[in-house]
């Protein structure tokens with residue numbers, strides 16, 4: 466599977482101009498606030514149309530983009546888990562389907578939240594349920610915008626390790642500001658002011674951390 470892109474997009478004063486390709490594995494897009502990470506992700510996911518250029522996919526049958534998953538307070542954890550597959554369809558979840566959903570929930574330690582109501586969950590519990598729902602969608606190309614927000618360091622690591630394993634036969638792209646998890650990804654794509662300034666393996670990513678956790 467391969468995704469190739471060469472795109473330009475103007476949003477007010479901001480100009481995104483980026484080109485590259487994405488193969489199987491876990492990739493992290495990093496960069497300061499407003500550098501264009503979300504804009505690029507939405508264009509790659511087909512949710513935003515570029516002004517110029519194109520995104521071409523080879524062997525990719527399904528694409529899922531998830532940032533947050535605003536849910537009604539009364540909705541059950543299991544329904545949130547199912548949302549990535551069914552988009553809150555009213556059809557009851559079959560036993561077999563529930564088994565699959567719980568398998569992904571277990572990977573992120575949230576299977577026990579299946580019968581809890583969204584409104585009663587902590588920020589970190591909600592975040593892990595949302596990532597589990599994204600995994601359960603089983604897309605060939607998965608884009609997760611800031612999947613680590615609200616998560617403590619240990620959970621950040623576990624989520625990223627889970628995504629790394631999941632990405633063995635899929636293209637998975639995440640955005641993050643957390644420098645402590647970059648070792649988990651196959652490649653880092655660093656953005657500045659709408660441009661992809663650098664890409665390479667985490668072992669070579671010395672610029673521009675300058676000793677801070679924030680990337």
Ligand SMILES: Nc1ncnc2c1ncn2[C@@H]1O[C@H](COP(=O)(O)OP(=O)(O)OP(=O)(O)O)[C@@H](O)[C@H]1O
Pocket residue numbers: 476477478479496497498499500501502503504505
């Ligand atoms: N609809 C819009 N109209 C005008 N400017 C926009 C619009 N959408 C986004 N922008 C601007 O485009 C720039 C890039 O935004 P984007 O959300 O892609 O950045 P980001 O790197 O994801 O930032 P963050 O780390 O804060 O989430 C920002 O300056 C933002 O204000």
